[in-house]
Amino acid sequence: MCVELSLRIMSILVPANLIEIICVLTWLLCTQILVSPMRLNIITAYTGQNPVYGYVSTGPGAIAGLEKAAVMYPEVFRKYTLYTVYSHGGIISCADAAIQMGFLAGNITDILERNTGFTIIYTPGCSLETMALGDFAREWNLPLLSNVAGDSRISNKQRFPTVLTGAGPDHTSMNMALLDLLDLLYWRTVTLLCDSVSQYPGPNTFFITSCANLRAQQTLRRAKLYLHNIDFDSKFVQDFGPFLSQAKGQSRIIILITHPKIIHKIMMTAHRLRLTDGDYVFLGATTGSAIPAKLSLTWPWEFNEDKNETALEAFRHLIMYNNVDPDWKKIPNWLEEIPAAARAHFSTNFSEDQKVGNILLPFIPVRRLKFPPLF
Secondary structure, three states: OHHHHHHHHHHOOOOHHHHHHHHHHHHHHHHHHHHOOOOEEEEEEEEOOOOOOOHHHHHHHHHHHHHHHHHHOOOOOOOEEEEEEEEOOOOOOHHHHHHHHHHHHHHHHHHHHOOOOEEEEEEOOOHHHHHHHHHHHHHHOOOEEEOOOOOHHHHOOOOOOOEEEOOOOOHHHHHHHHHHHHHHOOOOEEEEEEEOOOOOOOOHHHHHHHHHHHHHHHHHHOOOOEEEEEEEOHHHOOOOHHHHHHHHOOOOEEEEEOOHHHHHHHHHHHHHOOOOOOOOEEEEEOOOOOOOOOOOOOOHHHOOOOOOHHHHHHHOOEEEEEEOOOOHHHOOOHHHHHHHHHHHHHOOOOOHHHHHHHHHHHHOOOOOEEOOOOO
């Protein structure tokens, strides 16, 4: 059977990106062959109301995508049923949401036992949620699709042979590219400032995962790179001077993994401490740098009243790195289709910023690193 062949291919020890390319190229064909004569069951799993991976935040994107897919592939979606399992809760953390996934697995089991046909599980959950559900999908030999999870551990096809992710921030390739850059420039001693950013319970998942994955990949290069680690929570920090003074005594290369608003504060403090005189280099991780032209582009130096020559001078010594941005010309209608689904199915109106976030999360798989131009 085509799915069994695909799953066996995924378990072979070949590069994760190659595996994913093979799966993406063959998935629709295999699904069409298998599903056309039988019922298709699509199970979506959500937890809480986190603004990045919660039910109302990501559900409309899934509905809009499914409606579009039904038009593009009528043979596949001729006989399909959509099931939704949902764990109530507020803005819960990724770790707490992963625990809830264990309970949702029981609800999914109930659906599986009373239905026949071809079943696909979809979740917009964070990396820990996807990993918890990935173990469940492996035991049932079911495909699990995820659009938010970007943790490099999910690329372990021995543990997650049936999981396919298309997350915008790909922590595997992004951190590997960063480490390659450090190696290329012979930057051997680096200080890493990791912020848990608890005041932003949605976006902070990206920064926490990015730090964890960068450290994990650095352990494989200990002979080439020495990493000083400084952990903090900017929610409780008023002055970033002590952190920068500590970093100054450790290395001339400083990596900032925190929210852009915090990067702004750190760079302005660095300028005051004369760390932007050319002797130090700052690198900052971000989820992306481009959004549709109809919306404003906000760079870290544009926050509050510091849009002046001092801020520009401070940011000349910062390199922001991210995965390749989406080609917005290929998805011009999704800016309105997702909010329309939110209004029709969730009785929710999205703001302009929410429109962008809910497109970036469900539908943009990106894989390569790029650097925005310096001033």
